[in-house]
């Protein structure tokens with residue numbers, strides 16, 4: 001690794017590096033989205049790329065999510081590698097027809113004649129007092145659909161390495177960032193450091209309980225782990241990183257060792273990521289677990305605006321601490 | 334190279350043959366459906382042959398084409414083997430898409446036919462993306478995307494008109510206005526019955542032609558593709574046509590009145606074109622019967638081939654969900670665990 005890769009880089013800049021490197025590597029890669037060129041993107045992920053690669057490669061679109069997502073899918077069918085930025089996941093709902101009915105289906109439905117090498121990047125998540133329409137975590141909507149790949153990076157290193165893999169992958173990849181992580185700093189890999197899909201990573205080793213968390217919730221879980229360690233409870237924090245494909249072996253292996261599992265998911269509890277993971281773990285670890293799998297989710301409500309309500313709705317480290325203690329039979333006195 | 338040059342007698346014979354093939358193929362498909370060998374929806378374009386063939390005949394072979402679910406004709410006109418189309422309709426392993434798509438989802442990439450799609454309006458941005466890719470690569474092809482009168486009311490179509498106009502993309506929007514979306518007439522669904530002005534609102538040159546007249550369609554699409562190719566302008570052409578069957582095989586077609594249907598029957602594109610061919614001495618009556626017999630034989634052969642083709646092995650159920658599968662020893666959901 002070159003020396004500059006040792007320098008901590010913000011998550012948004014890690015993404016920027018991945019985009020820059022892939023734009024430079026492959027002329028078929030181009031970026032498309034609202035306000036990504038002249039304005040550098042709503043979260044400044046595409047900063048400087050217009051100047052470097054020009055308006056042919058970094059394209060501002062009208063506010064027309066279904067239209068430009070579909071356009072990018074069509075361009076991908078012709079062999080280009082569009083990287084679409086949807087300003088936030090909440091607006092991807094307008095493009096859902098294109099994503100689910102076209103991108104996810106085209107390879108299969110036409111007997112493998114064409115593939116759709118598109119990446120759709122967008123941040124999800126809440127915590128910024130944006131109320132109900134701008135705070136959603138919809139990872140499960142995409143992870144539900146065969147034909148899509150779903151990636152949720154939690155660190156700058158993963159953001160960069162997984163985005164590079166996504167761009168080189170021949171399938172439609174839904175790449176879900178998190179608004180609360182853009183400023184998060186950490187080391188990143190070099191131009192050739194790709195992170196493969198389907199490999200979970202152990203963020204902290206432990207023996208008493210497995211805590212599974214992704215995206216921003218990894219950091220919530222790690223903070224909870226610190227607090228638990230102070231009480232003598234060592235949790236193993238595992239980040240699945242990708243949901244399609246899912247590295248169930250690593251998750252189940254940990255749960256079999258600890259005999260306990262708590263899933264932390266910023267999405268809603270009903271029929272979502274935590275529910276799906278819990279099902280997998282029950283099926284894979286039924287004889288090994290000593291307690292029902294615990295789940296910590298966003299409250300089952302549309303996100304409220306008021307700060308105290310929003311904090312109450314979102315998973316907090318204290319919620320994770322309580323869930324772990326309850327799971328291992330050490331309820332808070 | 335631009336669109337078709339002057340129309341030679343041979344072009345006219347080819348067009349007529351293509352129209353006959355579509356008519357005959359679809360009549361056979363309707364029998365296969367009634368016999369229970371075709372499942373799902375079967376949307377026939379009988380009556381719309383001039384619109385389909387006129388369009389395809391004016392395109393270059395490497396111009397990408399996208400369509401709706403009513404697209405057997407597009408595949409056949411592009412030269413796809415009727416055997417593999419019929420086999421796809423029957424869901425057999427020899428089908429064009431390996432039995433994954435069926436009637437509504439034909440694609441023949443080798444012939445730049447980029448597919449039939451089942452979501453009304455949803456294919457239009459794909460056609461726009463193919464145009465985008467042409468411009469990105471500096472090619473001189475033109476993307477042609479066909480959709481119905483009903484589809485023009487989908488927001489995404491307006492989004493596409495806007496981007497096409499904004500970026501001057503090489504695309505021809507072809508509105509196949511058969512005056513109905515399922516059982517709802519155009520006047521019931523559209524505030525304004527002329528549809529092409531919607532494209533004009535985005536600065537796209539647009540006009541309407543008689544979609545029952547194959548030569549008129551060919552001329553209009555030739556001009557439209559020429560403009561898109563040479564003047565780098567998107568174009569929209571509205572083809573006014575009529576389908577003679579119900580929306581799909583399951584539609585008893587009771588909504589449209591008999592007098593209206595009869596009136597349009599008199600304008601049957603095959604009959605009117607046959608008159609032209611005879612009148613201009615491009616073909617004799619004997620030539621026409623010989624061609625008809627040959628086409629009928631080809632369609633019979635396609636049906637026999639399809640019926641005798643093996644089913645798709647169930648072991649292939651989970652093939653091709655992904656171009657880069659994660660774990661190829663597993664199936665279905667487990668595939669991407």
Ligand SMILES: Cc1ncc(C[n+]2csc(CCOP(=O)(O)OP(=O)(O)O)c2C)c(N)n1
Pocket residue numbers: 401403451452453454480481482483484485511513514515580
């Ligand atoms: C988004 C969507 N809504 C509804 C349908 C059901 N549907 C299938 S075809 C059709 C009518 C479409 O009419 P038009 O666009 O005029 O095409 P035509 O069938 O006349 O060729 C409808 C409503 C659908 N397939 N997709």
Ligand SMILES: [Mg+2]
Pocket residue numbers: 481482483509510511512513514515
């Ligand atoms: Mg119609």
